[in-house]
Amino acid sequence: MGHVHKPHHVWKVPTPFASHAFHPVDGFLQSLPYHIYPFVFPLHKVVYLGLYILVNIWTISIHDGDFRVPRILRPFINGSAHHTDHHMFFDYNYGQYFTLWDRIGGSFKNPSSFEGKGPLSYVKKMEEQKWSSHVGNGCGSERGATGEAAKTE
Ligand SMILES: [Zn+2]
Numbered sequence: 001m002g003h004v005h006k007p008h009h010v011w012k013v014p015t016p017f018a019s020h021a022f023h024p025v026d027g028f029l030q031s032l033p034y035h036i037y038p039f040v041f042p043l044h045k046v047v048y049l050g051l052y053i054l055v056n057i058w059t060i061s062i063h064d065g066d067f068r069v070p071r072i073l074r075p076f077i078n079g080s081a082h083h084t085d086h087h088m089f090f091d092y093n094y095g096q097y098f099t100l101w102d103r104i105g106g107s108f109k110n111p112s113s114f115e116g117k118g119p120l121s122y123v124k125k126m127e128e129q130k131w132s133s134h135v136g137n138g139c140g141s142e143r144g145a146t147g148e149a150a151k152t153e
């Protein structure tokens, strides 16, 4: 299973596109519970399709780099921040929706971005350093974020 799941981890910092980039066998195996479920607990086909759409939206959302989770839900929800750490470190935060089973199984990791050490905070820090060193070195060609030359008369 680990081998066939590796291609999904080509993206260390996932994007929404990574959410559906799986080895075909991996994708099939991960969808099996959803296909078996209606045989055990029958449900209306429209409900099934609605849930199918919601699963896909959720899967995209945990790959989209938007780490916000309401503070009160942070301990319970496996969000984008958790799943980004799953992509970077592989052995943590296997959950899809909740942190419960990772906590029980010992694979829970508090997301590094919640501690200010995530990939996006790293990029932000680099941008700030680049900006401040550029402004500070007095090279006289300060440009705004748009690349437009600053208007200094
Ligand atoms: Zn993923």
Ligand SMILES: [Zn+2]
Binding pocket: 005, 008, 009, 086, 087
């Ligand atoms: Zn994975």
